[in-house]
Amino acid sequence: MISEASQYIREYSEQLFQLDQRPKMPWPDQVLMVEPEFFDVLYVINPHMEAMVGTVQPEKAWQEWSYIKSKFEAWGLYVHPVKGVAGLPDLVFCANQSLPCWDLELGASVMMGVMRNEQRRAEVPYIEQVFAHKGLPVHRVFDSESTDYFEGMGDVQWHPERSLLWAGHGFRTSEEAIRKIVHFTGVPAIGLELQDERLYHLDTCFCMLNEHTVMCYPPAFSAKGMRLIEHFFEHIIEVDEQECLESFACNATAVSGNRVLLPEHAPRTKAKLEAMGFEVAEASTGEFLKSGGSIYCMKLLFWSH
Ligand code: ARG
Secondary structure, eight states: OOOHHHHHHTTTOSSOOOGGGSOBOOOOOEEEEEOGGGOOOOSOSSGGGTTOTTOOOHHHHHHHHHHHHHHHHHTTOEEEEEOOOTTOTTTTOTTSSEEEEEETTTEEEEEEOBOSSGGGTTHHHHHHHHHHHTTOOEEOOSOTTOSSOBOHHHHEEEOTTBSOEEEEESSSSOHHHHHHHHHHHOOOEEEEEBOOTTSOSGGGTEEEEETTEEEEOGGGBOHHHHHHHHHHOSEEEEOOHHHHHTTOTTSOEEETTTEEEEESSOHHHHHHHHHTTOEEEEEOOHHHHTTTOOTGGGOEEEOOO
């Protein structure tokens, strides 16, 4: 009898596979970060932004951003800072406009997305041009008229060290976009339908830490989604409601070597991570939380070759 999880796995991908049959991938070691010079809350496109319009303190935002940058550098990642653009206050969340890719034969490239909200659409060509200047091949799977939406690594992420994609949909990225990404890359994707509008991107409720470990907030997912998560991960660290919704604990970033950069004010999550052997550093992101984002979406991990 085919298990329940096996049926779901085939939803976006014809093949049924085990995690250890998927090709190995290196950890990305390059980081793109967009300077927060023009970061602000000027409109409301998620519930966290309500009542926050005009409240951003620019100096504090710079301090928080700079600390995150220095932490990635201290951990051996190569950070590429790029300038912000006036009139694009959310560009600082540079996880959202694209999905960096890596393939054993083809090497590194970047797939461009399509933002669901009009206010953020002009961010995509800007990031595209940043990568084109770096000499990375850029794929446009969706044209500017696209009615599919794909918010880059905010919703679609690589399984650590394996050629497998995890894809959140429901609020920003559309399901049809996931099918197109699978078709284009030839890489299977596991789809997770998001259930809570406050957790509108996959990276607000799901953070993969290494090949066998994920931390997540289970109520953000359907029963089917949780079956899939349980099927693929040996260890699931559950984040509680307060630390997920108020501290954005799931919007952390794991890098090679079992290191995790965690948004501050999440002591219970921190203790669970440390008990599992992770080295945890905390960063304050209060200014960016006003816009519904934190560490994970303030940077884009990519491969250089
Ligand atoms: N204000 C931005 C938006 O709503 C925040 C994006 C945060 N990004 C993320 N991947 N969670 O689009």
